[in-house]
Amino acid sequence: MKDYLAKDIRNLSIIGHGSVGKTTLAEAMLFTAGAIDRQGRVEDGQATMDYDSEEIKRHISLQAAMAPLEWKNRKVNLVDIPGYFDFAGEQVGPLNVCEGALIVVGAVSGLDVGAEKAWAICEKTHTSPMIVITKMDQENANFDKVLGELTEKYGSHLAPIEVPIVEGGKFTGVACLLEKKAFMGEGKGLKAVDIPASVEDEVEKCREALVEAAASADDDLMMKYLEGEELSDDEVMAGLRKGIQEGTVVPIVCCSALNRAGIAKLLDNIVDLMPTPEGTVTEGTNPKTGEAVERVCADDQPFSAHVFKTMADPFVGKLSLLKVTSGVLESSTPMYNVNAEKSEKPGNIYFLKGKQQVVAQKVHAGDLCALAKLTSVATGNTLCDGNNPIQFPELEFPAPNISKAVYAKKAGEEDKIFSGLARLMEEDPTLKVEKNVETAESVLSGIGEMSIDVVAAKLASKFKVECELKDPKIPYRESIRKPIDVQGRHKKQSGGHGQFGDVKIRFRPNEDPNDIEFHFVDSVVGGTVPRQYIPAVEKGLIDNIKHGVLAGFPVVGLTAELYDGGYHPVDSSEMAFKTAARLAFKQLTTANPVLLEPIYHVEVDVPDANVGDIYGDISKRRGRILGSEKVGDLQRVMGEAPLSEMSKYATDLRSMTQGRGSFTMRFERYEEVPANEAKKVIEAYKAEEEDDD
Secondary structure (H helix, E strand, C coil): CCCCCHEEEEEEEEEEECCHHHHHHHHHHHHHHCCCCCCHHHHHCCCCCCCCCCHHHCCCCCCEEEEEEEECCCCEEEEECCCCCHHHHHHHHHHHCCEEEEEEEEEECCHHHHHHHHHHHHHCCCCEEEEECCCCCCCCCCCHHHHHHHHHHHHHEECCCCCEEEEECEEEHHHHCCCCEEEEECCCCEEEEECCCHHHHHHHHHCCCCHHHHCCCHHHHHHHHHHHHHHHHHHHHHHHHHHHHHHEEEEECCCCCCEEEEEHHHHHHHHHHCCCCCCEEEEEEEECCEEEEEEEECCCCCCCEEEEEEECCCCCEEEEEEEEEEEEEEEECEECCCCCCCEEECCCEEEEEEEEEEECEECCCCCCCCCCCCCCCCCEHHHHHHHHCEEEECCCCCCCCCCEEEEEECCCCCCHHHHHHHHHHHHHHCCCEEEEEECEEEEEECCCCCHHHHHHHHHHHHHCCCEEEEECCCCEEEEEEEEEEEEEEECCCCCCCCCCEEEEEEECCCCCCCCCCCCEEECCCCCCHHHHHHHHHHHHHHHCCCCCCCCCCCCCCCCEEEEEEEEECCCEEEHHHHHHHHHHHHHHHHHEEEEEEEEEEEEEEEEEHHHHHHHHHHHHHCCEEEEEEEECEEEEEEEEHHHCCCCHHHHHHHHHHCCCCEEEEEEHHHHHHHHHHHHHHHHHHHHHHHCCC
């Protein structure tokens, strides 16, 4: 592949709902452009972009994949992004470095949640979208119906630039509103003909709307349009380009990826209309001074690059995918990783075509590439010329919202599991692994059940180690309701020195219900317990509050007052008084002990139509509603609910809202567990204890 300057590059993310045909569309574009020798099928496991073993097995995309093609002396970098919401983190990097996006909508399924979310993230990242209505070859394909849905939702933004031609129930080509010609045939075998009479009226109507959209993007053109003057084809094209780049115009095209009708025209539209990286300005900060600085996308600027994705492979090693934001990258280019404050050497530079690595000698500003084995580099990092430092903003990934405890299936393989998880977390920043000190579990968190399952599958296929996933243990607490006065007496005689310790302790709940600390009060007078043994009593109690009398959970909100006791001048020792304290602590069974559970503050963002469902669902989870407020186009429902009832909330919320809802949670406090629920927890704990024995 020859060198391409920024003006001749188009960087495009392909986004939309799961299984709408994004990977198939990418495959058709690559084949039509001659970038691949045959058009593979996702169902056969032969698609260029879906090369991971798990993708082949599941017939869906699980990670963003990249491939370039050449069309009319232009380079188009395609980044195919998974549509399933569990892998929403894969959108973040590409949409922050690609100037354009193809939002794929099915001609039968129509406007769906994935397309709505794709539109929203394009707005957030200031990415210029083009809507591609695909699967026009399918039975019941209805371009007009889908266009109506899009227009109703997004209105004046939209500008269809093609009308489908259907002959004898078969999609055979497109009528181009810009060139006023019909293009028939598949792939490169396009034939330009006159527009058929059957679509002339529709073409004329859409052409008028297209000209108005083009005029609205430029004040001079709008003035000319309003004065009744006809805009030339060049003026319409210029207005469209400007509107697309500024986000005021969104073009709509149609095609069939399977038979490639309309694909060549799609490629024409991409190189003619979609924005280039040339001259784009990326803002950042000088890491040394904190001052705002920027880089213009041009070869004559100091080198800078933004790492938008990491790929980990146990054999190949780590690949860092990046966009050269400014300057030129060569194997000899000195690089400084601002985030890690370390210098790196580029080594081999690659253009990726799915899993295929094509060695590159030079990468110009605006292009996408990959570098191998950059030890200090992670997703979101900034690479730059150390003499002209800049740091680009960190990428914002969605927070994980579902967790599973991870166990090794075979004893002794724990290290292999966590080594593999560390590598997979480099690939996917939405994954998080934490050791829960209280439950002694390692907890893996992600943004969906499928993403967690894929991690387990990749551990087995890539790193040859199997894990078991379980629901995480809930970190319950225990406390007491009433004060008690008890004695702990430890006496043991076994020849020679014996053991003797005697303590009298008043246990009581803390006066402030929000005070969950343990307090030890020394009220001993008259030396009934010698001074040197009092710390041992306190230590003995601190050791024992870690395991309560109900179900072995830590005891909170407790005050222990040591007020009396006894000792033996020979047989008493620190150990004896620790034991006496333990015997006293065990009598908390008479202090009306209770089980406490963590309560979380929950904020759920949903469309207005789903608010009632959320209210009812939170109530079913033993939660309480605190209120709601308008946030943008959504309602934010605020409430509180026990953690034990929220383990699968991410999946349930997605089901209730067809994927439109999202939520956040944070710990609020501990509350007493209802008696019937507490009984279940205690019985489960005792059963587990018996199994361990």
